Amino acid sequence: MTTQIQQFFTFENSEQQTKLVGVNDSFLRLIEESLNVQLHARGDQVAISGDEDKVALAKAVLRELTDLIKHQISISATDVVSATTMAQRGTLEYFGDLYSEVLIRDNKGRSVRVKNFGQRQYIQSIRKNDVTFGIGPAGTGKTFLAVVMAIASLKRGEVEKIIITRPAVEAGESLGFLPGDLKEKVDPYMRPIYDAMNTLVGAEQTQRFMDRGVIEIAPLAYMRGRTLDDAFIILDEAQNTTNQQMKMFLTRLGFGSKMIINGDVSQIDLPRGAKSGLIAAQHILKDVNRISFIHFSSADVVRHPVVGLIVNAYEAADAKLAALKKEQKN
8 A cells, every 4th residue: 555645845936936836836737637646835835745656756846847947947838747757757867958958949039959758869860860760659749850950950051951741641532622733732731840830930931931942841742753962851641651652752862961751650541451661661771871760659748648648548448349349259
């Protein structure tokens, strides 16, 4: 039986307290939901109640977040969730290291940093290798960080253009009734890319870059027959490429360029019988020099704890349904 205890965390000043608890104690609520403890702010202290091991984790999270505040880093809900996730995984000691480097400043001057160990490995791989594969579930920051690194490279003058593409799986019958060419049909599915660009450099600057050809966002079919020199090239939703499309894309790599290929092999939308080029690439290219594979897991997803509970509930329901079907067959 786990021992129930109560401990106190003391704020050093009122400014620290305001930044640490969040608006309407929202940051404390996130810690409560993530670690299954109770937090109550009383004067210059927070009372932490719950299982002994969970209380210790919550107190350690508060210390780590306080260290960020002392270094003039404004914490957000995402930072709090990252800290609690790392605490649960036993990697909280590395939390502060994630904030030692600013990747870029966004359109509003806010610092963009990695949020967990998986993201840091991903960034390090992009810097070290010519081709990096980011494989894992949605919400791990693969696409956003790829765009961050592309913009940073462009600003440093390391590349002359950014090319972002994805397979047009949805541009067949389901979008055939829409007006415009293939690119215009696929544009709605590029929304996450546009959103990332707008966040980092602003909508007007993004449009100017596109008008000048510095940024190109287009379906994968537009890549055929080209050699892409001095470019930062991103292939998103790569799980929906065929083996032939993946080979075609990879062989577009030119001198002075980098490629990032992102995808989630659990979300393949290819027609029945078609094999994913992303899955094949993992086997074919696993030992090729200057090509790296970074695998994200659901634990790398930075999300509100309630979303995690929702996902767990659906997974439990699916498991229960599968068990019932198995019983019926027997």
